Amino acid sequence: MTIGAVSYLAGFLAFAFLEILLVINWHGSARGRWLILASGLTAVWCLILGWQENFHVFSARFIWTTELARTYVWLAFLGKLLSPNAGEHGKTSGGRAGIRWVGPAVALQLLYVWLEPYLEQRYPEIFRPAYQLIGHIGLALVGLILIEQYFRNTRTDLRWRIKFLCFALGAMFAYDFYLYSDALLFNRVNADLWAARGAVAVLLTPLLGVSAARNPDWTVDLFVSRQVVFHSVTLLGAGAYLLLMATAGYYIRYYGGEWGAVAQIVFLVGAFLLLALLLFSGQMRAHMRVFLSKNFFNYAYDYRQEWLRIINTLSDTRSGQPLEERIIVALGQAVESPSGVLWVRESAGHFTQRASFGDPNISIPRIDGSDPAIRHMETTEWIINLEEMVTMPEAYEGLTRPEWLERAPNAWLLVPLFHKDRTLYGVLLLTWPRTEIRWNWEVIDFLKTASRLAVSYLALEDAGRALAEARQFEGFNRLSAFVIHDLKNLIAQLSLVVRNAERHRHNPEFMSDAIRTVDHAVGKMSRLMSQLKNLGSGHAVADIELGALVREVVAARTCQAPAPKLGRLDHPLVVRANRDRLASAIEHIIHNAQDAAGKHGWVVVRLRAEPHGHAVIEVEDNGHGMDEDFIRTRLFKPFDTTKGLTGMGIGAYESREYIRSLGGELSVKSQPGQGSLFSFFIPGVKEPSANFATQEVKSA
Incomplete structure (x- = not known):
């Protein structure tokens, strides 16, 4: 099989595949019909010329007739695209007007092809073979002019739809123009140019397919998976890259002298590494996806x-x-x-x-x-x-x-x-x-x-989270019922001690037993209180002088090491809140800071005023600190604790929610190993109520 036959066979297979896709997805448009006809006739043209290259069974007049038929049908398709009146039901009045002058020219040339032997024999001084080549050159020029007119008359924002069609048909007519101009100049058709036309046709089919997919008015809805296109282009690019690198490596070895073999190995290893980096580069894949979406598909997304x-x-x-x-x-x-x-x-x-x-x-x-x-x-x-x-x-x-x-x-x-x-x-x-x-x-x-x-x-x-938290609170409320039952028993025991104390207070055994009972009750109530102290209701609000409240809370927390120290205390700062609940919120954060700092650490509490009227209470420690993920996902999550069975995980959550209910915020700055800084931002009261008595706050 000759190289020309292989070339045209490849063109036949490519256009036959395109024809199948077009027929399957065609919905009756006149423009789509002409595209199907042109693609099908081009496939037949490739098959005939390939057969002729191998077996030479067709006459010259038949081959030239096939050439003219293929050229005419593509010119007719361009005329249909230039027609503004071509409708969905095949109304072709405008289309026929667009190609009316092309048809007679092709018909006249076709007549000359079949009459050429007789005319050249009868009137050799008038009719010559060059006339036929001039006719083909003229048709190629007409095709280029129609493409230029089609592109120029298309709206600028829609030219992206047709640019691949213009590239494909422009390349086809330009190739024909060069082929026949060369034949006219040298008085013979170049065999290599003629044989390569089939392979050139293969290059045109992807461009025609993309154009059909981009133009819904042709009603040829071609669909090609973006994944298939992406991986095919990647595979093709990788293959071309490896072929180029192999060629370069060959020349490096050939001209490298005694260092050639080593240089070739180093070059090829580097080339493979570069290819791997490119294939696994997220930025390169992004560039490729965007390029394919912009240039090969109607829409940016599949x-x-x-x-x-x-x-x-x-x-x-x-x-x-x-x-x-x-x-x-x-x-x-x-x-x-x-x-x-x-x-x-x-x-x-x-x-x-x-x-x-x-x-x-x-x-x-x-x-x-x-x-x-x-x-x-x-x-x-x-x-x-x-x-x-x-x-x-x-x-x-x-x-x-x-x-x-x-x-x-x-x-x-x-x-x-x-x-x-x-x-x-x-x-x-x-x-x-x-x-x-x-x-x-x-x-x-x-x-x-x-x-x-x-x-x-x-x-x-x-x-779902809110529902789960509500169910947890419901379960906690049920737990409170058992706690209240235990408290009732403790109250009963202490009440009995009080009633008997008047009669038996001089009895050493009674006093010893009473002390043990009180000690047991205090221990049990302390354990209960440590879990429940922040759950009191207390909705009454009043104007509170923060300096006095902070001193009171700090004094209460000196029972645990490290004892908190008072830093800066701006005064007087007045806020409106429930005293017990605000004190509990501050005390809980100080308690957490003491736990985090450990016995040999330090905790400092400061109070200052913000320019916009907010009071700020800062609790700082030098404990183990927290990372951003812990602060965002766990610190204020109810019932999530790092203290094991000794904590319930609701103190920080309750403190923040109460401060927010006052219109403020509880913020945290912390880094692992560098301690933590909790800041209470509480709206201040500009004009305290009449019954508010300013308390003197001694500087710490």
């Missing part, structure tokens, strides 16, 4: 695959990642963002940082619910693109970059997470993508839809 990926990521509890991190991953992968931060709305209206993923280098524990960026997202349901905010400020109604993101240069998108009834449930920040992303309505709508799904998972999990 929505079926993307939706399945997001659902699988959100529901993958076996990964060990918390749901909040899985949300960042799921939405970040949609726009090639490697990291992000998630804030969730609290009951007080502000947003607290719930999770971060990757390395965003952004630590913003809290966002005020009245922040302009938050208000803008709530009002417009708009995703804030921080780069677009600078280049297109009119799209954001004068909104500027949030102050709390000034130290986050890698911040890119603020995605609002809306739950039912347009409630802003949370905010997701995504950092800059690995590769450039075409920011358009498709990406925006996809992120909005995916965020709705993600927040439904998050709201469901939060509801």
